[in-house]
Amino acid sequence: MKRKIIIIDDETDQKDLLILSLAHKKFLSDYEFIYTSNGYEALELLVQHKEIDIALVDINMPEMDGLTLLNHIRVNHPRVQSIMISAYSDMSNIRIAMNRGAYDFVTKPIDLSDLEFTIKKTLLYIDEIRVAESALSENLSLKQRASELEMQALRAQMNPHFIFNSLNSINNYILNKDQDRASDYLLKFSKLIRLILQNSTESFISIDKELEALKLYIELEALRFMHKFNFELTIDKDLDTTSIKVPPLILQPFVENAINHGLIPKQNDGELTISAKQEGEKLIITISDNGIGRTKASEIKSHNHKSMGIKMTTDRIRIMQNGESTFPELRIDDLINTDNNALGTKITIQLPILI
Amino acid sequence: MTKALLVDDEPEAISALKFLIQVHCPTLEVIDTCLSVNDGISSIINNRPDLIFLDIEMPIRNGFELLEEIKQFPITIIFTTAHHQHAIKAIRYSALDYLLKPIDPKELVIAVNRFHIQKSIPDTRQVQFLIDQLQSKEHTTKKIAIPNMEGFKLISVDDIISCEADDNYTHIKLKKNIKITASRTLKEIQHLLEDYSYFLRIHNSYLVNIKEVSGYIKGEGGQVIMSDGSQLSVSRNKKETLLKYLTK
Numbered sequence: 042m043k044r045k046i047i048i049i050d051d052e053t054d055q056k057d058l059l060i061l062s063l064a065h066k067k068f069l070s071d072y073e074f075i076y077t078s079n080g081y082e083a084l085e086l087l088v089q090h091k092e093i094d095i096a097l098v099d100i101n102m103p104e105m106d107g108l109t110l111l112n113h114i115r116v117n118h119p120r121v122q123s124i125m126i127s128a129y130s131d132m133s134n135i136r137i138a139m140n141r142g143a144y145d146f147v148t149k150p151i152d153l154s155d156l157e158f159t160i161k162k163t164l165l166y167i168d169e170i171r172v173a174e175s176a177l178s179e180n181l182s183l184k185q186r187a188s189e190l191e192m193q194a195l196r197a198q199m200n201p202h203f204i205f206n207s208l209n210s211i212n213n214y215i216l217n218k219d220q221d222r223a224s225d226y227l228l229k230f231s232k233l234i235r236l237i238l239q240n241s242t243e244s245f246i247s248i249d250k251e252l253e254a255l256k257l258y259i260e261l262e263a264l265r266f267m268h269k270f271n272f273e274l275t276i277d278k279d280l281d282t283t284s285i286k287v288p289p290l291i292l293q294p295f296v297e298n299a300i301n302h303g304l305i306p307k308q309n310d311g312e313l314t315i316s317a318k319q320e321g322e323k324l325i326i327t328i329s330d331n332g333i334g335r336t337k338a339s340e341i342k343s344h345n346h347k348s349m350g351i352k353m354t355t356d357r358i359r360i361m362q363n364g365e366s367t368f369p370e371l372r373i374d375d376l377i378n379t380d381n382n383a384l385g386t387k388i389t390i391q392l393p394i395l396i
Numbered sequence: 397m398t399k400a401l402l403v404d405d406e407p408e409a410i411s412a413l414k415f416l417i418q419v420h421c422p423t424l425e426v427i428d429t430c431l432s433v434n435d436g437i438s439s440i441i442n443n444r445p446d447l448i449f450l451d452i453e454m455p456i457r458n459g460f461e462l463l464e465e466i467k468q469f470p471i472t473i474i475f476t477t478a479h480h481q482h483a484i485k486a487i488r489y490s491a492l493d494y495l496l497k498p499i500d501p502k503e504l505v506i507a508v509n510r511f512h513i514q515k516s517i518p519d520t521r522q523v524q525f526l527i528d529q530l531q532s533k534e535h536t537t538k539k540i541a542i543p544n545m546e547g548f549k550l551i552s553v554d555d556i557i558s559c560e561a562d563d564n565y566t567h568i569k570l571k572k573n574i575k576i577t578a579s580r581t582l583k584e585i586q587h588l589l590e591d592y593s594y595f596l597r598i599h600n601s602y603l604v605n606i607k608e609v610s611g612y613i614k615g616e617g618g619q620v621i622m623s624d625g626s627q628l629s630v631s632r633n634k635k636e637t638l639l640k641y642l643t644k
Binding site for chain 2: 278
């Protein structure tokens with residue numbers, strides 16, 4: 042297909058026209074020229090002919106001068122490159138045009154071979170830009186796909202943790218012939234699995250649904266550990282929990298940690314508190330326990346223990362924020378009293394508000 | 397006594413449900429148990445049960461096929477299923493009842509109570525609607541059955557303007573000034589409509605169709621003006637979400 046070039050020249054300079062018509066004849070087989078003598082008409086033609094690559098713009102024109110037209114082209118047709126036509130003596134206007142984003146210029150009287158060369162060079166530049174642009178957009182969509190896949194993989198890895206711990210507990214009740222507890226536990230467990238299966242088909246679920254699953258999980262753990270801890274959930278009344286969304290199972294690993302490494306070793310009077318509120322464009326969730334604290338917990342844990350769940354969750358929060366987080370998304374505070382004794386651990390998670 | 401029939405291809409499932417009914421449902425008498433659809437159909441013809449607990453996934457013929465054959469009988473069905481998203485949705489849209497396996501005794505009692513409260517005899521149109529739902533893959537009909545005191549009412553989702561909570565009931569306003577009272581809580585109605593993203597809970601008591609909002613009056617939470625002229629309060633915590641929805 043022939044490349045399209047629009048020429049905007051006001052017809053006052055007969056010599057110009059003659060040369061341009063010569064150019065027309067010479068380049069007829071390579072390019073298609075569209076003529077107009079008026080800037081307003083040029084803008085209309087650019088809308089009609091989306092495939093125009095180059096605008097040849099005379100600087101000195103009545104009604105709309107070439108520099109004004111150049112501005113319009115830059116804003117409304119950024120894919121079109123402009124070549125200015127001007128008298129050699131008018132260097133100051135040429136400089137302005139170049140600074141405003143014109144790609145090149147030719148001087149009057151127009152030299153035919155210079156014009157041909159300039160057009161070829163400009164087209165080459167346009168092609169390079171387009172190749173780069175399409176590579177960039179392809180790269181972007183690949184990245185997006187990669188994050189989606191990563192999210193799926195993370196979700197898939199998270200579930201087995203739950204499942205086997207719970208199955209183990211149920212087995213325990215059966216072995217101890219505790220029929221009622223086994224049944225109660227099993228019903229809760231199946232409800233939780235159902236929720237997890239449903240929720241994990243989505244990338245984002247409402248806070249309500251996330252907390253429903255989390256509550257079931259905590260109830261199961263409380264049963265498993267014979268109610269060694271109490272649980273309190275505080276949701277700010279101004280938080281819209283049915284519309285604001287979070288990635289599914291985003292909180293569970295932190296709660297799991299608080300229970301297993303903070304509250305269970307403590308033996309009694311455990312308290313687990315979860316709060317959720319909105320602050321500006323942030324959703325802030327805290328998970329606090331009055332457990333034995335991280336220092337003691339790390340003494341108990343095997344040397345190389347690293348919470349996979351927490352690692353994966355932090356990764357998920359990062360991916361969710363597209364690596365462009367403007368605030369720290371996760372903070373861990375060791376709670377201590379004035380004598381420096383551990384009072385527990387507090388996790389603060391900040392997520393963007395998504396609806 | 398209410399005569400109940402259990403149909404499930406798994407003997408363990410039958411035994412578990414029978415046990416739960418004996419312990420928790422004194423009003424029911426299990427008159428027969430069947431391990432296949434064909435046995436179920438002959439038992440229905442011979443024993444005329446009032447209530448059937450019907451499994452969906454069974455080899456050879458499934459629960460819906462049984463339903464097709466017995467739709468002329470005035471029998472209430474409670475489906476039992478382990479996991480069948482598509483079917484569960486269709487059942488909910490048809491205002492029929494179901495229990496998920498493993499069956500929670502509390503949910504069993506609620507379903508049986510609901511059966512007793514229901515004054516009307518089961519409507520064959522409801523079963524037909526379910527069968528249509530199952531055949532239309534994407535629920536393209538945009539129709540749902542809303543249970544009310546008389547049985548159920550088939551409505552088009554897009555006709556809903558607003559839903560207002562009233563304890564265990566929900567008043568639903570439809571286009572053309574039609575009002576119906578559903579014998580379900582607003583939460584249940586919201587759950588029923590969750591596939592339709594243009595329904596928004598703007599208040600503890602109100603669920604609205606965003607497409608039918610014609611104006612907004614500023615205030616602490618403010619109020620929306622619906623296409624029927626009614627004005628509904630917006631909760632403070634819902635204001636921001638609502639405005640985002642409206643400008644989408």
